[in-house]
Amino acid sequence: MLPNFERIGSVTLIAAGVVPEHIYEDKASGKLDVRPGLKAALKALRAGDILVVWKLDRLGRDLRHLVNTVHGLEGKGVGFKVLSGQGASIDTTTPAGKLVFSIFAGLAEFERELISERTKAGLASARARGRTGGAPYKMTVAKLRLAMAAMGQPETNVGSLCKELGITRQTLYRHVAPDGSLRGDGKKLFEKKGK
Template sequence: MLIGYMRVSKTDGSQSTDLQRDALLAAGVDPSKLYEDHASGKEDDRPELASCLKGMNAGDTLLVWKLDRLGRDLRHLVNTVHNLTERGIGLKVLTGEGAAIDTTTASGKLVFGIFAALAEFERELISERTKAGLASARARGRKGGRPYKMTPAKVRLAMAAVGHKETKIGSLCEELGVTRQTLYRHVSPTGELRPDGKKLLKSK
């Protein structure tokens, strides 16, 4: 069964869900299976979304007009989709930057896997920066230090990025906080896992 969810940010009537509604109906959602919230994406209290998710069953597919209609942020979005996946429920995004996401297909799962890796990378990066800041404070201004180690999230992100012509390895290493030698010890120049990368992912 197809279930549609819509959201607009303002509750004063200045925004309309008409465009979202038309797209969801055109995609095959029954009018009786549409849920609508009028709340900011950052708000925890979205009763219609909660009701929508609670009422879905295995085999159902949740449709949203754009990805930002569903999640407050990337982390919330990833957690929501993981929950749906564990329950056997799919997600399909109709338009916008997330339009390639359709977790009922293999390619769509791959795209969302990259989103999940980015969310995990974001969490680890914040944690590492916090630890680095504390270490710096303890050292009373000492500069330098070893690059951050490779993590499962960084390996998955590297796999998605390495091998593409537009990817600059130097910039990627700088963003990941690892040396080129460390990167290539885990992932090949074509994005394939190497023994160290396989070992790291297996250990998670």
């Protein structure tokens, strides 16, 4: 029977000189945000220490997370070393390892810029087609007319009106004055939708 990944990783780390008491592990996927083992390992590190991982994918969820984590380590004066797999050439305690990692950091920055450009292009394209982002407005023309009629009556309970319309007091008062007249946002809504 073949040993599982955690067992292989632990054996590899011990063979590299890591003391078994200093091995941290998570039983969940590396893609999850909640990783208590990683959090504890990062908290235990001090200046001059080296964080050793079995494989690169054991540390980072994605390239950006990996780069940010290693930059945080460098800021604390902690080295980083990968033992096997795709990132085995990374050892930030050596000049060659720092070079490889700086290339990774450049790729992560490039990825961020591409995502930003695509997002901006997508939003511009949607606006050109008459679509806007965000959640739909809670206040509609029909609700606004009901609110105007109700607010013009002195016996109206504002809390009950808001609950019935499914809006907050702030939304109501941005659109309608206490006497039932239109305010700025109410006028804009009528202009936008047309009476």
